[in-house]
Amino acid sequence: MHGAAMIRRLVAGLDRFWFEPVPAQRLAAVRVFVGLFTLGFLMVRGVNLASYGQFSAHRFAPVGVVSVLDAPLPNWSVCALVIATVIAAIPFTLGWRFRVFGPVFAVLLWWTTTYRQSWGMIFHTENLMLLHVAVLALTPSAHAYALDARGAQPSSSHLRYGWPLKLMAALLVTSYVVAGLAKLRVTGWAWVDGEVLQIQIAYDNVRKIELGAMHAPLGAWLVQFGWLFPILATGSLVLELGAPIALFGRRLAKLWCVGVWCFHFGVLLFMAILFAYPLSGCAFVVLFRAEYAVEAIRRWPVVQVLGGR
Amino acid sequence: MFARKKGHPLVHRVVGLDSAGRRLRVPPQLIANDEVMQAARTVYHAVRKGRRATARLCAETADRLSQWDDLREVVRLEVISERFDAVRYFTEDAPPQRVWRHARCTVPR
Numbered sequence: 001m002h003g004a005a006m007i008r009r010l011v012a013g014l015d016r017f018w019f020e021p022v023p024a025q026r027l028a029a030v031r032v033f034v035g036l037f038t039l040g041f042l043m044v045r046g047v048n049l050a051s052y053g054q055f056s057a058h059r060f061a062p063v064g065v066v067s068v069l070d071a072p073l074p075n076w077s078v079c080a081l082v083i084a085t086v087i088a089a090i091p092f093t094l095g096w097r098f099r100v101f102g103p104v105f106a107v108l109l110w111w112t113t114t115y116r117q118s119w120g121m122i123f124h125t126e127n128l129m130l131l132h133v134a135v136l137a138l139t140p141s142a143h144a145y146a147l148d149a150r151g152a153q154p155s156s157s158h159l160r161y162g163w164p165l166k167l168m169a170a171l172l173v174t175s176y177v178v179a180g181l182a183k184l185r186v187t188g189w190a191w192v193d194g195e196v197l198q199i200q201i202a203y204d205n206v207r208k209i210e211l212g213a214m215h216a217p218l219g220a221w222l223v224q225f226g227w228l229f230p231i232l233a234t235g236s237l238v239l240e241l242g243a244p245i246a247l248f249g250r251r252l253a254k255l256w257c258v259g260v261w262c263f264h265f266g267v268l269l270f271m272a273i274l275f276a277y278p279l280s281g282c283a284f285v286v287l288f289r290a291e292y293a294v295e296a297i298r299r300w301p302v303v304q305v306l307g308g309r
Numbered sequence: 310m311f312a313r314k315k316g317h318p319l320v321h322r323v324v325g326l327d328s329a330g331r332r333l334r335v336p337p338q339l340i341a342n343d344e345v346m347q348a349a350r351t352v353y354h355a356v357r358k359g360r361r362a363t364a365r366l367c368a369e370t371a372d373r374l375s376q377w378d379d380l381r382e383v384v385r386l387e388v389i390s391e392r393f394d395a396v397r398y399f400t401e402d403a404p405p406q407r408v409w410r411h412a413r414c415t416v417p418r
Contacts, residue, residue, distance in 0.1 A: 047343075052342070121351075199318075202395035211337070211349055212345070213346075223395075223399050224400045276310075
């Protein structure tokens with residue numbers, strides 16, 4: 001009986017946590033930030049994404065949804081799909097005809113990024129962004145800050161705006177926990193002695209120098225200081241495995257986000273690898289009151305002038 | 310991110326050689342696209358598939374290079390793998406511990 005009551009309380013607590021009512025503006029603000037980031041990503045990487053149309057067919061190694069294809073698409077259709085993805089990002093971000101363009105954009109982004117990964121190289125940096133776009137596309141994230149919502153009364157707090165944010169937050173922390181578990185699976189607890197990380201940073205820079213890519217001079221210089229790497233390795237593992245603390249209150253989330261942002265900044269400085277989504281802060285907005293940031297931006301004089309207020 | 314076993318990993322690449330045997334870097338666009346890591350991965354997969362795949366990659370890259378305005382001095386290409394002690398590479402300027410040549414081809418001019 002006592003056990004059953006405990007389970008009931010646990011389920012009720014989980015229910016309160018997952019289905020927390022929040023204002024429509026919060027979910028919509030996240031859509032705006034994620035949409036702007038994705039639009040920028042597509043504009044910067046558009047030429048690269050389209051270049052996969054020119055690859056030799058024998059190199060085609062389809063993964064995920066692209067596995068439905070037996071052979072690569074013709075060049076013109078790869079280019080057309082990339083252009084369509086860029087265009088669809090605009091109504092997604094603006095919240096225009098969202099019921100149509102939300103899912104259309106998510107599917108196009110899913111296809112385009114997976115097609116890029118179907119040539120033997122997996123780009124992990126895009127996965128979280130895509131998952132966040134998918135959640136936003138399938139939930140009522142255009143009930144505010146959207147062209148669709150012009151003239152409508154601001155929606156009051158509702159759990160239908162809360163659970164998508166919890167889901168996105170869960171995806172965020174899970175991506176880090178998985179990265180931490182992968183380290184333990186491959187190297188065991190030996191990871192924390194720092195040698196693997198030291199070799200990884202050195203190898204990544206050697207590879208970039210030998211291949212003629214931009215390397216990270218700071219990382220190359222630091223590999224001589226062996227004492228530094230147990231600290232960095234332990235820190236990265238703690239941040240990754242400890243990611244779920246970000247779900248337990250904004251203060252802990254802030255602490256974790258600062259730590260993870262510094263971790264990604266370190267990766268950029270030591271290995272010249274840019275994790276643009278977390279470094280831009282867009283990956284973390286799901287943990288905070290994102291609508292405050294949008295309201296602050298709306299008060300900027302230039303935005304008021306552009307908005308005709 | 311960055312989960313990898315200990316040891317000295319390999320760097321797989323395509324290198325150009327001039328008539329004096331000097332090595333020159335081959336731009337990633339000639340192997341795959343502007344993404345250096347995509348080019349590196351392309352070479353890696355060819356090496357894993359074996360001699361026929363590396364010969365094909367070499368010939369394809371040479372063909373593209375022949376239509377390229379730069380690197381006119383490159384007469385030959387090689388698909389190679391090099392094992393580095395990555396830490397000693399920076400601390401002692403160490404050369405590769407071992408080099409494997411998988412394929413060699415001439416650039417058609």
